[in-house]
Amino acid sequence: MSAVTLADVKAHLNMAGSGNDTELQRFIDVAEAAISNLVGPLTPVTVTEVHNGGRGSIVLRQPVAVSLTSVAYADGSAGSSSYTLDGTTGILYYGDSYGCFPGGPRNVTVTYLAGWASLPADLVHAVKELVRELWETQRGASTGARPGFTDTQDPTYGGGGLPLMPPRVVQMLEPYIVPKVA
Numbered sequence: 001m002s003a004v005t006l007a008d009v010k011a012h013l014n015m016a017g018s019g020n021d022t023e024l025q026r027f028i029d030v031a032e033a034a035i036s037n038l039v040g041p042l043t044p045v046t047v048t049e050v051h052n053g054g055r056g057s058i059v060l061r062q063p064v065a066v067s068l069t070s071v072a073y074a075d076g077s078a079g080s081s082s083y084t085l086d087g088t089t090g091i092l093y094y095g096d097s098y099g100c101f102p103g104g105p106r107n108v109t110v111t112y113l114a115g116w117a118s119l120p121a122d123l124v125h126a127v128k129e130l131v132r133e134l135w136e137t138q139r140g141a142s143t144g145a146r147p148g149f150t151d152t153q154d155p156t157y158g159g160g161g162l163p164l165m166p167p168r169v170v171q172m173l174e175p176y177i178v179p180k181v182a
Contacts, residue, residue: 003042003119004127012128031130039176041115048111054103056094062114063090074107126172133166
């Protein structure tokens with residue numbers, strides 16, 4: 001399910017009619033996938049991750065963690081402690097301040113719901129603006145230099161000055177970008 005509706009994108013692009021709906025929906029899907037790759041899931045999804053134990057906390061890979069579903073250990077036992085999930089930072093704390101998850105490599109499996117129940121307005125706008133860029137470049141409307149689209153030294157740009165992610169979209173995403181953890 002899309003975080004941003006086709007109707008919202010059509011209103012943003014001042015489009016009427018349904019002749020381009022299929023193509024626009026594909027652009028919405030592409031834009032949401034590209035943005036999700038940087039900021040995490042835009043809508044709630046179930047995530048299962050395996051982590052090393054031996055610490056009092058685990059940093060989840062998706063910081064917008066809505067709720068904890070389960071914690072299981074490699075020996076087959078289910079976590080029995082009460083855990084504290086800080087959903088905005090994506091940190092799962094072991095039940096008390098002195099305890100820790102059982103030690104060992106890749107022995108703690110965490111399943112949780114990640115993503116926004118209600119997508120922040122700036123992320124909605126970023127999706128719409130990325131769809132606009134995809135739509136316009138596909139139509140040849142961005143052949144000339146336009147303000148905000150000329151910096152080919154920006155790492156969000158590909159070779160030959162072709163934009164991968166417009167700077168104005170990157171600016172909206174910056175507060176939400178999740179560093180990749182190996």
